[in-house]
Amino acid sequence: MKFMLLFVTLLALFPSVLSAQDIKNARLVVQQNGQALVTELRPLTLPKGEGGVLLPDLPGTIDPQSLQVRSRTAPRDLDIRDLTLDDDLLTPANLLRRHLGKQVTLIMPDGKTRDGRTRKEATLLSVDEAPVFLIDGTVYAGPYEAIIYPELPKGLSPRPRLAMNVHNSGPARQDIELTYIARELSWRMDYVLAMNKAATSGQLTGWVTLQNRSGANFTETHAELLAGEPRSAQQFSPRAMFAAKAMSAPESMDAASAPEELFEYHLYRLKRPVTLANQQSRQVQLFDSRRLDVSRKLLGRANALPSGREAEPIKERLDAVISFRNAEALGLGLPLPKGTLRAFQQEGETKHFLGEAPVERTPVGGLVELRLGQVFDINVERVALEFERTGKNSYRCTWELRLKNAKKTPQRVVLQELVPGDWKVHSASQKWSRPSAGVLEFAVDVPAATEQEPHLVRYTFTTEL
Structure with missing residues (x-):
């Protein structure tokens, strides 16, 4: 890179200028959308009467419009006339x-x-x-x-600086509280499910990964995790001048305290302070459940209305789906934030990776359903036996579903046929159900070793779109 040599030279010449100062006495409320509410307390020496104060070392991703400043020591004696953000950065x-x-x-x-x-x-x-x-x-x-370059120009700073014009009628030494939103501070949720060989039970562990790309270091910071999606009106540009009135390596820690409701969201408080340097990720264990009952099903889903061009059988893959209930009796019973679950099978001391799937926000008592991957030994072929247009927007269709099971034991397969319009089943080779308005569902017990002579399911329906 053309500018690499430049920055190496500057680091050697100006180490004290470029080194980022830690932000201490701070509290973070971190969201999953890449931003955090930062509250920090800075002891400052203020002028008597009119004067200016410089606050350096703000995060490079600060949202200037969100900044609020007040005195904790003497709020009535400190009048903040205006604030100016100087973000002429060293770039x-x-x-x-x-x-x-x-x-x-x-x-x-x-x-x-x-x-x-x-x-x-x-x-x-x-x-x-x-x-x-x-x-x-x-x-x-x-x-x-x-x-x-021959010299470092005056005024350039590695991080934004805040200048305050104040009128102080109180003590010179005061604790000043800054509250602002900083971007590039986020957290994500990762779940690990270790299941037994039969995939009927497992152990679920929840880990939080905190990520800091804000340009600031946070030392011994009290962190809270906001689960939910607060709306952000617009993206911001930190390059602005404004005026306002006051208003690493994974580390196993204690689990978070019980979540609290905050507006329409949930708040998880970490029990121990966390140190999070710039460009660092840190893992914190949120919970570790007891034994968890797991259900498994083999699911196929396909559109039931043919295109009229099906000359050959259509091969359909089945998904391996697992599910469990977010119940307190199973060792959970707390709202589960959205994240990613990775499933493993435990055999003695050996673990095998089975797949990963997204977990949506799940309230207490809700069902978590995950598609881990495609089924290997069971296949479905779809053959369109009849496709007739019976009116301007009405059709008659017949499908034959050929299921092949290479396993040595019978397998139950759930086939969901997505049927549009106002539909009616005229004949079916086995019992079916309607779990929702547009779904025709078969629960099929496929005998073992049917790879040569497939197990057949045939049905006919009409629909008006």
Whole structure:
């Protein structure tokens, strides 16, 4: 990268400028949508009467419009007149802009050998699109390896800074509370289900992964996890000036306290403070359940209205679906946040990965149903025996479903035929049900070893769209 050498040089020359300061005495309410409400307490020395105060080291992803500032020590004695966010950050683009019309040094290919390099003194003429330089009296817009700047411009900061104009009639030393929304702070939920060989029971564990890409370090921070989806009106740009009035490696920790309802969401409080550095992920165990009863079914789902072009049998794959109840008697009984579940089969000391599936938000007492993968030894072939248009928007159809079971034991298969319109079944080779308005369902017991002579299900229906 062209600017890699630049930043390596700056890190060596200005380590104290570029090092991010930790944010202490903070509380995070982290959402799953990539943002968090941050409340931090900073002890500051304030001027008497009118004056200005600088608060450095804010997260680079701060939402300026969400910022609120107040004094915890003497709220009635501190009048915050206005706030100014200075986010002229130390970036390659800002360095180029600040050196427009000035002299810099370019590291360039020497044009003699493939790996040869040379240094050229150049004047920066333009920063629109690709930079344009004046070198030895000629205009140059070609390739270069790096830019070496003669100095670090004043005012550039590695992180946004907040300037406050205040009128203070209280003590000089006060605790100032900052509340704001920061992006690139999020959490996700991961579930691990270790099932027995028969897949009839298992052990469910819930892990939270906290991710910090905000540009700030949070040390010994009290974290809360908000499960739900608060609406965000719009994306923000941190490059703004405004005025306002005050208003790593996985670590096993204690489980969270019992969740609390917050508006139409749920809030999980971690029992221990967490340290979360910038560009770091950290895992926290949310819960570990006791024995969990698991149900399994083999599910096929297909459209029942043919296209009229079915010349050959249609091969249909079955899904392996597991389900369990979010019940307190099974060791759960807390609202389950949305996340990803990974299922394993436990045989002694050996675990085998069975698949993963998304988990939707599930209240207490709700059913969790997961499709882990496709069934290997049971196949379905669909043959359209009849497809007749009986009116402008009405049809008559007959299907033959050929089920083949290569297992040594009989298997129950659930086939769901998706039927549109106002439909009626005229004949069926076995019992069927209507679990919902557009679903015709067969629960089929397929005998063992039917890979040569398939087990047949045939039905005829009419529908008016």
